[in-house]
Amino acid sequence: MTRPTNVVCAIAVLLLAACGEPRIEKKVLVIGIDGVRPDVLAEVHTPAIDALAAEGAFDGRIQTKAQTRSGPGWSSMLTGVWPDKHRVTSNDFTPNNYAMYPDFLTRLELIDGQFSTFAVVDWAPLGSEASGGPLLSDTIDVKLDFDGNQIGYQEGDIRSVAAAVRFLENQDPDAAFVYIGYPDVAAEDHGGRSQEYHLSIENADVHVGRLVAAVRNRPTYEREDWLILVSTDHGQRDEGGHGGDSPEEQTVFYLASGPSVGESALPRDVNIVDVAVTALTHLGIVIDPAWHLDGRVSGLGGAR
Numbered sequence: 001m002t003r004p005t006n007v008v009c010a011i012a013v014l015l016l017a018a019c020g021e022p023r024i025e026k027k028v029l030v031i032g033i034d035g036v037r038p039d040v041l042a043e044v045h046t047p048a049i050d051a052l053a054a055e056g057a058f059d060g061r062i063q064t065k066a067q068t069r070s071g072p073g074w075s076s077m078l079t080g081v082w083p084d085k086h087r088v089t090s091n092d093f094t095p096n097n098y099a100m101y102p103d104f105l106t107r108l109e110l111i112d113g114q115f116s117t118f119a120v121v122d123w124a125p126l127g128s129e130a131s132g133g134p135l136l137s138d139t140i141d142v143k144l145d146f147d148g149n150q151i152g153y154q155e156g157d158i159r160s161v162a163a164a165v166r167f168l169e170n171q172d173p174d175a176a177f178v179y180i181g182y183p184d185v186a187a188e189d190h191g192g193r194s195q196e197y198h199l200s201i202e203n204a205d206v207h208v209g210r211l212v213a214a215v216r217n218r219p220t221y222e223r224e225d226w227l228i229l230v231s232t233d234h235g236q237r238d239e240g241g242h243g244g245d246s247p248e249e250q251t252v253f254y255l256a257s258g259p260s261v262g263e264s265a266l267p268r269d270v271n272i273v274d275v276a277v278t279a280l281t282h283l284g285i286v287i288d289p290a291w292h293l294d295g296r297v298s299g300l301g302g303a304r
């Protein structure tokens with residue numbers, strides 16, 4: 001073995017000084033679970049969500065300002081504006097104003113096409129032209145949609161999460177959205193206090209655990225700063241179903257977790273429109289007041 005010469009060592013020292021610490025890459029994973037009542041979420045066994053909340057910030061007392069239907073709920077969360085701006089007030093997605101208020105992944109692509117974006121859904125209007133969609137535009141780099149109405153939402157969720165895990169482990173997304181649909185169907189079919197609904201939320205938590213593990217298994221994880229946001233579009237009536245303005249339907253949750261969240265306290269008026277704005281901000285996007293977004297940054301700035 002030959003020892004490095006003084007010249008080689010000197011060059012190495014200069015290079016280290018020039019490069020400094022390796023750059024930390026900011027990344028975002030948004031997990032949307034349809035129709036989860038926070039009071040039921042608190043009752044059931046959800047170790048993955050509990051761990052994210054323990055390491056981050058959680059609010060389960062939020063009153064959504066959107067109609068308690070899926071169309072306006074997901075549109076508000078993913079665009080960062082309320083229905084008076086995006087115009088989706090039911091599960092008919094047309095007319096809409098996504099041209100002015102695109103989903104956060106599309107906005108990211110429009111700002112800088114170098115961002116790598118990924119979305120997977122199993123409720124058709126979110127990703128396809130069904131019912132006047134899609135909410136998530138074709139500008140997103142990789143968009144997968146499984147049709148839960150055809151294959152069932154339990155199977156759709158399994159395929160969605162498996163696809164997302166593969167993508168997170170093997171590709172290099174900057175921002176990703178994963179939709180989990182079955183809890184809303186379970187409540188619809190069996191009731192908002194039913195055993196089936198409880199189990200569906202516990203199973204959604206297993207999916208969340210798989211997604212978090214996929215992020216943490218990335219070979220580059222140590223050089224990355226992942227923000228994980230988890231939220232829901234509306235709650236459920238006791239008998240199942242939603243669309244009204246009862247507390248059971250209107251109460252939703254917001255969860256932010258990751259090194260950039262730390263022990264941050266969420267603002268008192270945190271809401272689902274904050275998901276899009278917080279995700280964009282974490283990725284270094286400066287929110288332009290001319291975009292007229294309603295959401296605000298919730299949960300960043302408290303690194304441990």
Ligand SMILES: [Zn+2]
Nearest residue numbers: 034035070233
């Ligand atoms: Zn819904």
